[in-house]
Amino acid sequence: MRSGLLRFEDWTDPVPPVEREVVSLTADARADLPPMLFVPGLGHGAWAFAEHWLPQAASRGYAAHAVTPRPGGDLRAQVHDVVQVAASLPRQAVLVGQGAGALVVAYAMGRYPVRAAVLAAPVMDGWPTLGAALRTNPFGTLPALFGGRLRLSRKQLFGPEMPAEDAQRHLDRIVARPRRELVTHDPAPRPVGDPPVLVIGSPDDRVVPRTSLDRTATRYGGAPLLFPGMGHDLMLDVARAEPIEAILDWLDKTLGDQGTS
Template structure:
């Protein structure tokens, strides 16, 4: 773990600024709840949250934002972008990461004292996820080993009867490599309350990986059986987001 105080890399080679795509849905009237910032995983963009979750969170009184990953990014750049957007919001923000977005959030938590954090179907350790991907989608996954970019299939991400496959984007292999070789994130600053949600039927995040992540952040995962990896796009999308907001409301009262 590198030093949190001596940030030579940030001092001498700051992450270059880019225009970031941030989608939002705001409640009327503003109820002074902390804003939610959704961070998508690889292959996805802010659109994945606009489908259902942003609007639903706003209808429950939370201003909701989603950030698309920058083009040709790296884990470091993604973390930088999350912290930049979070610090730019008017109040202390709740970070909600999905898939590899959860890994980005776990690193951002060491750089920004979030109000709370939610890791949804988190891919914190890339290797077991890669193994699971090889098992369910060998033809989409193998090219990634030879610089071809990783393909994700319908079977991996969604439960039967639901697909957004055509909206997925292919990220360059270098991005996957920076995720796979990421060092463990430093401890979160400001000790935010944390929640892990996922599905036992997720084809990318194994049940074991989910339990391991939850244990690391001190708890048991909240499970939604029958759902695919993309909790926010699946036909039952409302259950997990309602559970997350219920949990959040309880934590904010505490």
């Protein structure tokens, strides 16, 4: 999917409409803060943020929303959905994407002028990610190469301190069927308006190699903010409060420096 052809494709081959699942916490939202829209990774839904990160964002005064990717939707459809949901919010939004959801956010930034963006454990480099998956979880990954279901493992998604029963509860909710385009996609377009972008991750992530994390952060003009000991699913792991509090602290400082409206 080439970014330069995206709008042309939308005219000639429009994305089919779909009823989107959006989970929202807005009761305590402050009028001077932008809404936040969280975009989950492969096989995850809005539920992945609803337990912890949405309530923490809402407790800091942000209107917090999370969208579930449409079933079977390709990258173009997922980008379309994120842009449409963001555009429906009353104010210019902050987008937060995790895993493959970070790739969706990166593409969406080429079409929607975000207030700021956060790429958490971003799956941006398909081949290194595939290689890491084959090394860490070969039996769960190989069937997906031939059209089967990707079965993610506890070791891939969580740190060693994650209780087995909690890990299994989350794994049971994940239904992942990766698409070839997650490996073969073109680089994401340049963001509209040069917004501030924060890249976060873990040096112990078994899905996103550290070299990929560094490349993504460099592309957006910084270095990654690291959370050692955590797995790929930063929003569900044992120390999940640390990344979201760091994100919110960064947003408070960044929006303060920009001047809130």
